[in-house]
Amino acid sequence: MKNTISLRIADFLKSYPPFDVLTKEQLSSISENIKVNYVTKNKMIFKENDDVNDCFYVVKDGAIGVFRDQKILVDQCDEGDIFGLRALIRKDKYLLSAISIEESIVYAIPAIFLEEIINTNPQVGKFLLTSFATNTRNPYADDDKGYLYKEHLDTNEKYAFLNSRSANYTKNPIQCSIDITIKEAAQIMSTQNIGSIIITKDSKPIGIITDRDLRDKAATGQVTVSEKVSAIMSSPVKTFSPDITISEAQIAMIENSITHLCITEDGTPDSSLIGILSEHDIIVLHGNDPSVLIKEIKRASDADSLKTIRIKANSLLKTYIEQQIPIAFISKVISSINSSLTRRAIELSLQEVGDKIPVNFSWLALGSQGRKEQLLLTDQDNALVFENIPKDQLEETRSFFVSLAKKVTAKLNHIGFEYCPADMMASNPSWCLSLDEWKAQFDDWITNPNQEKILLCTIFFDYNHVFGDKTLAEEMSKSIFNATNRYGIFLNFLGLNALKNPPPLSFFRQFLVEQSGDHKDQFDIKSRVMMPLVDAARLLILDHNIKDVNNTILRYEKLIELEPQNKDLYLFCIRAYKILLTFRTKVGFKNGNSGRYIDLHSLSKADKLELRSTFKTVKEIQELIRIRFNLAQML
Amino acid sequence: MLNWLFKKKYPKYWKKYLDHFTNGQPKSINEIKFVVFDTETTGLNITKDRVLSIGAISIMSNVIAVNDSFEIFIAQEHFNPETVEIHGLLKEGNIDKVSEKEALKQFLKYIKNAILVAHHIDFDISMINQILKRNNLPKLKNQLIDTGALFKKTKKCDNALKNYSLDHLAHVYDIEKHDRHTSQGDAYITGLLFLKILAELNERDHLTLSEILYSKLNTQNYF
Numbered sequence: 001m002k003n004t005i006s007l008r009i010a011d012f013l014k015s016y017p018p019f020d021v022l023t024k025e026q027l028s029s030i031s032e033n034i035k036v037n038y039v040t041k042n043k044m045i046f047k048e049n050d051d052v053n054d055c056f057y058v059v060k061d062g063a064i065g066v067f068r069d070q071k072i073l074v075d076q077c078d079e080g081d082i083f084g085l086r087a088l089i090r091k092d093k094y095l096l097s098a099i100s101i102e103e104s105i106v107y108a109i110p111a112i113f114l115e116e117i118i119n120t121n122p123q124v125g126k127f128l129l130t131s132f133a134t135n136t137r138n139p140y141a142d143d144d145k146g147y148l149y150k151e152h153l154d155t156n157e158k159y160a161f162l163n164s165r166s167a168n169y170t171k172n173p174i175q176c177s178i179d180i181t182i183k184e185a186a187q188i189m190s191t192q193n194i195g196s197i198i199i200t201k202d203s204k205p206i207g208i209i210t211d212r213d214l215r216d217k218a219a220t221g222q223v224t225v226s227e228k229v230s231a232i233m234s235s236p237v238k239t240f241s242p243d244i245t246i247s248e249a250q251i252a253m254i255e256n257s258i259t260h261l262c263i264t265e266d267g268t269p270d271s272s273l274i275g276i277l278s279e280h281d282i283i284v285l286h287g288n289d290p291s292v293l294i295k296e297i298k299r300a301s302d303a304d305s306l307k308t309i310r311i312k313a314n315s316l317l318k319t320y321i322e323q324q325i326p327i328a329f330i331s332k333v334i335s336s337i338n339s340s341l342t343r344r345a346i347e348l349s350l351q352e353v354g355d356k357i358p359v360n361f362s363w364l365a366l367g368s369q370g371r372k373e374q375l376l377l378t379d380q381d382n383a384l385v386f387e388n389i390p391k392d393q394l395e396e397t398r399s400f401f402v403s404l405a406k407k408v409t410a411k412l413n414h415i416g417f418e419y420c421p422a423d424m425m426a427s428n429p430s431w432c433l434s435l436d437e438w439k440a441q442f443d444d445w446i447t448n449p450n451q452e453k454i455l456l457c458t459i460f461f462d463y464n465h466v467f468g469d470k471t472l473a474e475e476m477s478k479s480i481f482n483a484t485n486r487y488g489i490f491l492n493f494l495g496l497n498a499l500k501n502p503p504p505l506s507f508f509r510q511f512l513v514e515q516s517g518d519h520k521d522q523f524d525i526k527s528r529v530m531m532p533l534v535d536a537a538r539l540l541i542l543d544h545n546i547k548d549v550n551n552t553i554l555r556y557e558k559l560i561e562l563e564p565q566n567k568d569l570y571l572f573c574i575r576a577y578k579i580l581l582t583f584r585t586k587v588g589f590k591n592g593n594s595g596r597y598i599d600l601h602s603l604s605k606a607d608k609l610e611l612r613s614t615f616k617t618v619k620e621i622q623e624l625i626r627i628r629f630n631l632a633q634m635l
Numbered sequence: 636m637l638n639w640l641f642k643k644k645y646p647k648y649w650k651k652y653l654d655h656f657t658n659g660q661p662k663s664i665n666e667i668k669f670v671v672f673d674t675e676t677t678g679l680n681i682t683k684d685r686v687l688s689i690g691a692i693s694i695m696s697n698v699i700a701v702n703d704s705f706e707i708f709i710a711q712e713h714f715n716p717e718t719v720e721i722h723g724l725l726k727e728g729n730i731d732k733v734s735e736k737e738a739l740k741q742f743l744k745y746i747k748n749a750i751l752v753a754h755h756i757d758f759d760i761s762m763i764n765q766i767l768k769r770n771n772l773p774k775l776k777n778q779l780i781d782t783g784a785l786f787k788k789t790k791k792c793d794n795a796l797k798n799y800s801l802d803h804l805a806h807v808y809d810i811e812k813h814d815r816h817t818s819q820g821d822a823y824i825t826g827l828l829f830l831k832i833l834a835e836l837n838e839r840d841h842l843t844l845s846e847i848l849y850s851k852l853n854t855q856n857y858f
Contacts, residue, residue: 003701008820008823
C-alpha cells in the first residue's frame with residue numbers, strides 16, 4: 001500500500017546507489033515493504049554465525065559497525081550504506097556481526113526484492129557485485145596487522161578488472177556423450193588435465209561433471225565409477241551467450257552457486273555449445289589491464305606515446321571509480337603507472353643526453369606522488385640527489401643533472417603533469433643537490449624552523465625514490481631522523497602546522513567555504529580536509545621514527561600497529577581519507593580538473609553528509625595531536 | 636443476562652473488536668503491539684469538529700513495518716476553511732475518502748487490542764470516541780500511552796508542567812520533521828519519538844507496561 005511513509009522512504013533511498021537506478025515501481029514496492037528498525041547504541045542487529053535473516057539492511061540514520069569476532073571493526077556503515085548482503089547472496093550464515101555504533105534507524109529490505117532487482121537490472125547487479133567484492137573480506141586471513149588494507153588488496157586483485165568487458169571463456173571445451181561411464185569421463189578429464197567435462201547431445205549441453213562431483217559422489221562410493229555419467233552429472237546446465245560480461249558471469253555463479261557456465265551460440269540450452277567459463281578463468285583475468293599499460297610504458301620510445309598511455313590510464317581510473325573499486329587499490333595501480341611513466345621519461349632523457357652520468361643519482365617524487373596518492377593529473381613535484389663529489393666538480397655535476405632534469409620535467413609536462421608553479425622540481429638548482437648538501441638543507445630546516453621551512457618539510461619529507469640509486473634516498477631519510485631526534489622541538493612545530501587548518505565546520509555546522517579569490521564560495525577539499533589528515537599521519541609517523549612509510553593510508557595502518565589503543569581513530573582516518581580521495585577524483589573527472597575545489601551546490605545531500613562525516617575525524621585527530629605534542633600552550 | 640441483551644444490539648465489527656480483548660497483553664514490552672496514531676481534524680472542538688483523516692503505524696519489538704500501516708481519509712459535511720492551511724485537506728479534493736462509519740470500522744479492525752500511542756492522546760482519543768458515540772457505541776477499550784506525558788518521565792524534560800509540542804520533541808530527539816500535519820506523517824514522527832523515549836526509559840530493560848501507560852484520570856477531562 002502506497003502511503004506517506006513509503007513515499008518518504010522512497011525519497012530517501014533514491015539518492016543512494018543502487019536504488020538510484022531502480023524504476024519508480026521497483027522503488028515503491030521496496031519502500032512499501034520495508035521494516036523500519038530503531039536501535040539504540042551497542043545493539044546487535046545480527047551476529048556472526050547466525051542464520052541469515054530474510055532481508056538486507058540500509059542505514060537511514062546513525063552508524064552501524066560491521067565487526068569480526070564482535071570486536072574488530074571491519075567496516076562502518078553510515079547513511080545510505082548497505083549491509084548484511086553477502087550472507088544473503090551466498091545464502092549462508094553471517095560471517096560478521098552488525099552492531100550499532102550509535103543510535104540508529106535501519107531499514108530492513110526483504111530478500112525477495114534483491115533477487116527481483118538483480119534479475120531485472122544489470123546495473124544494480126554490477127553495483128552489488130562490486131560492493132560484494134569489497135565486503136568479501138577473507139574471514140580466515142586473520143592477520144590483525146593492517147587487515148583493512150590487506151583485505152582490500154586481496155579482494156581487489158580478484159575483482160578490480162571485472163568490468164563490463166566480455167568474459168574470456170574457454171573455447172572448444174572437452175565434451176563427452178551421455179553413454180560413457182564415470183570412469184571413462186574421469187580418464188578424459190585426467191588426460192586433458194581439466195576440471196570439468198560437459199555432457200552433450202547433438203553438440204547441445206545437457207549436463208556437466210566437475211572435479212567436485214567426482215570427489216563428492218564417485219570417490220565417496222556413493223556411486224560406482226562403472227555407472228554412466230548421467231548418475232552424477234548436474235543437469236540441466238546454466239547456459240549463457242558468448243557476449244556475457246565478467247560481472248554478469250560472476251553474478252550468475254553466485255546466484256546459482258555454481259562454478260562453471262556453459263556458453264552456447266545463442267545463450268539457450270537448445271543451441272550448440274561453444275565454450276565454458278569457469279570461476280578460475282575469471283580469477284586468472286585479474287591484473288591484466290594495468291600490467292599491459294606498464295609494459296607499453298616500458299616500450300614507449302617518446303613522450304608522445306607516454307602521453308597516450310597516460311590518457312588510457314585515466315580512462316582506466318574512470319572505470320574503476322565508476323565501479324566503486326576501493327580507492328586504496330586504485331591509487332596503488334595509478335601510482336605504479338605514474339612511477340613507470342616518470343621512470344621511462346628519465347630513461348628517454350638519459351638516452352638523449354648520451355653522456356655517461358658523472359655519479360650515481362636518485363630521482364625523487366615529492367608530495368602526493370611521493371605518497372603514492374596522486375590519482376588525477378596534478379602538478380609535478382620532484383627533486384634529485386646525487387652522490388657526494390669533490391667540491392671543484394660540484395657545480396659541473398650539478399649542471400649536468402639540472403639539464404637532465406629539464407629534459408625529464410619537459411617530458412612529464414608533455415605527458416600531462418604540469419610544471420610546478422612554485423618551481424619545486426629537480427630542474428631547479430636549489431632542489432638538485434648532492435647528498436651532503438641535502439643533509440645540510442634538512443638540518444637547517446629542522447634546527448631553524450620557520451613557517452616557510454616547515455612547509456618545505458611537509459613537501460620534501462614525503463619523498464619517494466623513483467629512479468636511480470636507492471641508497472642515496474635512504475641516506476637522506478637517515479639524516480632527517482637524526483636531525484629530528486636531536487631537535488625534538490621540531491615535531492612540535494610540525495604539529496602546529498598540522499593544526500593550522502581546523503575542522504572545516506563552522507560554528508553552525510555549515511561548510512566553511514573560501515571567502516575570496518578565484519574559488520570564492522567553493523570548498524577546498526584538499527587543504528581543508530585532506531591535508532590535515534596527511535599532515536597528521538606524517539607527524540605521528542615521524543614521532544615514531546618510522547622510515548619508508550610515505551603513504552597516508554599505510555601510515556595510519558602502521559600507527560594502528562604501534563598504538564593499538566588509538567586503533568578506532570586511525571581506522572576512521574583511513575576511512576575518511578579513502579572517501580576524500582574518491583570524492584576528489586570524482587569531482588576532478590566531472591570538472592576536468594584537479595578536483596580540489598568543490599562547488600557545494602553541486603553536491604547531493606548524501607554527498608554532503610558523506611563529506612561531513614570525515615570532518616569529525618579531522619577534529620579528533622587534531623585533538624590527539626594537540627594533546628600529544630602539548631600544543632595548547634604554543635597556540 | 637441484561638448485559639448479554641445489551642451487548643447484542645452492537646454491530647458485528649464492534650463485537651469483533653471486543654473479542655480481541657479476551658487475552659491480556661504479553662509480559663515483555665518487546666512482544667507488545669503498539670499502534671501509534673494521529674488524526675487530522677477540522678478544528679479543536681471535540682463535539683463540533685470532525686476527523687478528516689486517521690494515520691497509524693504499528694510497532695512491535697522496535698520495528699515499524701511499513702506494510703502494516705494505516706491511512707484513511709474521511710468525507711465530512713462539517714468543514715472549516717481555517718484549518719486547511721494546517722493539514723491541506725480540502726472538502727472535495729481528489730483523495731479517496733470513505734464515510735465516517737467505514738473509517739471507524741477499518742480503524743477498529745486495524746488497532747485490535749494494541750496499546751494506542753499518540754502525542755497529546757486525550758484529543759485524538761476523544762475525537763475517535765465521539766465518532767463511536769455518533770454510532771451509538773461505547774468508548775475505545777484500548778490501553779493508552781501519551782508521548783507528551785511519557786517524555787516527562789525522562790531526564791531530558793526540564794519542566795514537568797509544560798506541554799511539549801510534537802515539533803519541539805522531534806527537535807529534542809533529532810527526528811526529521813517530514814510530512815508534518817499529514818496524519819500518517821505525524822503518526823510516523825510520533826512513532827519514532829515513542830521508540831526513542833522508550834529506549835531512554837528502558838535502558839536497563841526493566842520497564843513494565845504499567846509504568847508507561849497514560850493515567851486514565853487525565854482522559855476524563857474531556858467528557
